[in-house]
Amino acid sequence: MFKNLLASVGIGAAKVDTKLFTNSVVPGETLEGEVYIRGGDVAQNIDDIYIKLATEYERETEDSTVTEECVLINYRLSERLSIEPKEEVVIPFSLVLPHEMPLTLGRTPVYIRTGLEIKSAINPRDRDYLEVRPHPLMQRVLQAVENLGFHLYKVDCEYTHHFSGTYPFVQEFEFRPNGKYRNTLDELEIIFLLKPDYLEVLLELDKRARGWKGLLEEVFDVDERYARLMVKQSDLYELDFEAVIDETIQRHIH
Template sequence: MFKNLLASVGIGAAKVDTKLFNNSVVPGETLEGEVYIRGGDVSQEISDIYVKLATEYERETEDSTVTEECVLINYRLLERLTIQPKEEVVVPFALVLPHEMPLTLGRTPVYIRTGLDIKSAINPRDRDHLEVRPHPLMQRVLQAVENLGFHLYKVDCEYTHHFAGAYPFVQEFEFRPNGQYRNSLDELEVVFRLKPEGLEVLLELDKRARGWQGLLEEAFDVDERYARLFVKQSDLYERDLEAVIDQTIQSHIH
């Protein structure tokens, strides 16, 4: 009885630990691993075993900025299990990672949360962080933008209801111009939407104010221009993305 009481507050209770086979991934890949469950000092009924892939984004409120969690995948491994004292159970899993998951650049975390739901007890949990690298199409676009004289200075995930994606945020890559555009642009923002058939790229061009007209446009937030591109796998070898992006920027700032 005393051991049951201790287990209910987490002392001598079951524990969970997740082992990832590879914690460096690319959106759209499959993440594999194993969940290790070790029984405590008493037998316990586990009603649910889950793995959640999650990230965080920022949302502006009336007077502050709040950080919220977004669960990208909620995967139930097992619905019910009785774990005996000191028993070890290993549950393998494989998750197909979403194409629209963010990259772990800047301050953006992506992690696996594993948990056991145990009635009348503190539920054991485990958290494992992932490194999410750019998909080759993303990497090609980022390199093309840098080749045009921009440098990446900020990456973050922000709440939006305009982009109509799978999640309530977008990841923004903010560039500042060093080269030919330093006198015509304040910044260039890039947003990716990766799909199985290719990469949609949204460019937001923030024009530098010039004269009274420019100052008025900036004051009323109408100095921003938007453009969309679609990049396919074949474009990695057959398309001059620097020229395409350069032409797109030129057509929107004049």
């Protein structure tokens, strides 16, 4: 009886630990691993075993900025399981990662939360962080923008209701110009919308104020220009990304 009481508050209770076969992934890939459950000092009934893939984004409120969690995948491994004292159970899993998941650049975390639901007890949990690398199409765009003289200075996930995406946020990549655009643009912002067969790239070009007209545009926040382009997997080695992005910028700032 005393051991049961201790287990209910987490002392001598079952433990959970997730082992990922790799923690470095690309959006759209498959993540594989195993969940290890080890029984504690007493037998326990586990009502639910779940894995959640999650990230965080910022939302502007009236007087502050708050950080909120977004669950990208909520996956149930098993509904009910009885585990004996010191018993070990291993459950393999395989998750297809969403194309819309953010990259772990800047301060953006992406992690796996594994948990056990045990009635009348503190539920054991485990957290494992992932490194999310750019998809090859994303990497080509980022490299092209850098080759055009821009440097990446900020990456964050922000709440938005403007896009009808799966999740309530977008990841913004903000660049500052060093090269030929340093006297034309204040900054360039990019949003990636990755799909299974293509990548959509949204560009926001913030023009540098020039004269009274430019100053008024900047004051009234109408100095931004928006552009959109789409690249396919077949473009990866055939398209001149630098030329396409350069031409897109030129077309929208004049």
